[in-house]
Amino acid sequence: xxxxxGGRFTKETDQLVYRFNASISFDQxxxxxDMEGSMAHVRMLAKQGILTEEERDKILEGIKGILAxxxxxxxxxxDQYEDIHSFVEANLIDRIGDAGKKLHTGRSRNDQVALDxxxxxxxxxxxxxxxLRKLLKVLLGIxxxxxxxxxxxxxxxxxxxxxxLAHHMGAYFEMFKRDCSRLQxxxxxxxxxxxxxxALAGTTYPLDREYTAKLLGFYGPMLNSMDAVxxxxxxxxxxxxxxxxxxxxxxxxxxxxxxNSNEYQFVEIDDAYSTGSSIxxxxxxxxxxxxVRGKAGRVYGALMSLLTTLKGIPLAYNKDMxxxxxxxxxxxxxxxxxxxxxxxxxxxxxxRKERMNDSARHGFTNATDAxxxxxxxxxxxxxxxxxxGRLVLYCIEHQKALDDMxxxxxxxxxxxxxxxxxxxxxxETCVNKRLTIGAPGKEAMERVIETYREYLDSHVRxx
Ligand code: ARG
Numbered sequence: 359x360x361x362x363x364g365g366r367f368t369k370e371t372d373q374l375v376y377r378f379n380a381s382i383s384f385d386q387x388x389x390x391x392d393m394e395g396s397m398a399h400v401r402m403l404a405k406q407g408i409l410t411e412e413e414r415d416k417i418l419e420g421i422k423g424i425l426a427x428x429x430x431x432x433x434x435x436x437d438q439y440e441d442i443h444s445f446v447e448a449n450l451i452d453r454i455g456d457a458g459k460k461l462h463t464g465r466s467r468n469d470q471v472a473l474d475x476x477x478x479x480x481x482x483x484x485x486x487x488x489x490l491r492k493l494l495k496v497l498l499g500i501x502x503x504x505x506x507x508x509x510x511x512x513x514x515x516x517x518x519x520x521x522x523l524a525h526h527m528g529a530y531f532e533m534f535k536r537d538c539s540r541l542q543x544x545x546x547x548x549x550x551x552x553x554x555x556x557a558l559a560g561t562t563y564p565l566d567r568e569y570t571a572k573l574l575g576f577y578g579p580m581l582n583s584m585d586a587v588x589x590x591x592x593x594x595x596x597x598x599x600x601x602x603x604x605x606x607x608x609x610x611x612x613x614x615x616x617x618n619s620n621e622y623q624f625v626e627i628d629d630a631y632s633t634g635s636s637i638x639x640x641x642x643x644x645x646x647x648x649x650v651r652g653k654a655g656r657v658y659g660a661l662m663s664l665l666t667t668l669k670g671i672p673l674a675y676n677k678d679m680x681x682x683x684x685x686x687x688x689x690x691x692x693x694x695x696x697x698x699x700x701x702x703x704x705x706x707x708x709x710r711k712e713r714m715n716d717s718a719r720h721g722f723t724n725a726t727d728a729x730x731x732x733x734x735x736x737x738x739x740x741x742x743x744x745x746x747g748r749l750v751l752y753c754i755e756h757q758k759a760l761d762d763m764x765x766x767x768x769x770x771x772x773x774x775x776x777x778x779x780x781x782x783x784x785x786e787t788c789v790n791k792r793l794t795i796g797a798p799g800k801e802a803m804e805r806v807i808e809t810y811r812e813y814l815d816s817h818v819r820x821x
Contacts, residue, residue, distance in 0.1 A: 362462075387687055388442065393425045397418055406564050421446065424450065464563035472552035476552060492698075494531060501531065504527070507523040521798040541596075557675070560583045588674045628707065765777055
C-alpha cells in the first residue's frame with residue numbers, strides 16, 4: 359500500500375477499506391493528464407520562486423521519464439498505489455529523491471483530480487464532436503444522392519405523406535448538428551482551470567493561477583476555490599449531451615430495424631454489420647442497431663447516477679465525487695463506440711429505392727393532395743376531405759392506389775375531377791410542390807443541402 363498520508367495515523371488501513379477507497383484501477387485512465395498538470399504546476403512554482411530552476415528541471419525530467427516509461431510499457435501502473443497521483447509522486451521521489459517531495463507544494467489532490475478530470479474530458483468532448491462530424495458527412499452524402507428518392511413519411515407509424523430519403527436523412531442531420539453545437543457550448547463553459555484552488559480555500563503560496571491556466575490551454579482560472587474543487591456541472595452537461603446523442607442514435611436505429619424487417623424491406627444492412635442465428639439459417643439480424651439502441655439506457659443511467667450522487671453533497675470536496683469517474687469513462691467509451699459503429703453501418707446501408715417508392719404509392723400518401731386539388735377547384739376543404747375519404751374507401755375495396763383509378767371512377771364520386779388529377783397527385787408533384795423552407799421539395803432540399811455543405815466545409819474549431 360502506497361499512500362500520500364499516514365503521519366497522523368497509528369494503525370494501518372484495513373485492507374478492505376484500502377481497496378474500497380482506492381481509485382487507481384480507474385483513475386489511471388488520466389495518467390497523462392495528471393503528469394501534464396503536474397508539469398504545469400511545477401513550471402509555475404519555479405516562475406514564482408517557490409521552487410528553484412534546478413528543482414523544476416529535475417522534477418520535469420523525472421515526470422517526463424515516468425510518462426515515457428508508462429507509455430512504452432516499461433513501467434506498469436499497479437494497484438499497490440492508492441490513486442494515480444500517489445503513483446506519480448512515489449515514482450518521482452524514487453527517481454529524483456528529495457526534489458520530488460516538493461511537487462505537491464501549494465496543491466491538494468482535490469484541485470489536482472478536478473484538473474485531471476477536466477483535462478481528460480475536455481479532449482473527449484472534442485473527440486465526440488469529431489466522430490459526430492464524420493456521421494454528418496455520411497448523412498450529407500446520402501442526402502445529395504437522394505433528393506428524388508421518394509418514400510412514405512409516417513405519423514403514428516402510419517403512412518402519411520410522401521417525402522424523400524434526403525428529407526428523412528436531413529432530420530437526423532439537424533439532430534446531430536445540434537449535438538455538435540451542444541458539445542461546443544460545453545467546452546466553452548468547462549474550459550477554466552481549477553488548479554490552485556488547493557483543498558478548498560486556495561493557498562498562502564503566491565501561485566500565479568493565470569499562468570498555470572494558460573500553460574494548460576484554459577481560458578483562465580476558476581474564480582471560486584470551493585467551486586473549483588467541487589464543480590461537476592460540466593460532467594452533468596456532457597453526460598446529458600451524450601444521453602441526447604444516444605437518444606438520437608437509438609431512434610435512428612429503431613427506424614433502420616423497422617426498415618430492414620421482412621415486412622418493410624426499405625433497406626438492407628450490409629453483411630459486415632449483420633449477424634446470424636445459431637439455429638435459423640435464413641436469419642440476418644440487425645444486432646448492431648439493436649445494441650446501439652440498447653446502450654442508450656446505459657448512458658441515461660450514468661447521467662441519472664451522477665445527478666443523484668451530487669444532489670446531497672455539501673461544499674466543498676467530498677469523496678462521493680470519486681464516483682464521477684467510472685460512469686463518465688464508461689459513457690464516453692460507449693458513445694464513441696456507438697457513433698463510430700453506427701456511421702459505418704449507415705455508410706454501407708443499401709437503400710431499396712423501388713420498395714420505398716412503391717410503398718409511398720400504395721399507402722394513400724397523396725390523399726391530402728387530392729383534397730387540395732378539389733380545393734383549388736372551388737370545393738370547400740371539409741367537403742373535399744369527405745370526397746377523398748370516399749375515394750380511399752373505394753380504392754381499398756377495389757385494391758387500387760389513387761393513381762390507378764380511371765377518370766370515370768373519379769368522376770363518379772365527384773364531377774370536379776378532370777384529367778389533370780393524375781399529374782396533381784403524382785408522387786413527384788406531391789413532393790416537389792412542397793417548397794417551403796424545410797420541406798422535401800427538391801429545390802427547397804437542395805438549398806438546405808448547400809448550407810449543410812458549407813457548414814461541414816467551413817467548420818473551423820470555434821472553441
Ligand atoms: N481519488 C479522489 C477522487 O477521485 C482524488 C481526490 C482525493 N482527495 C481526498 N481528499 N480524498 O476524487
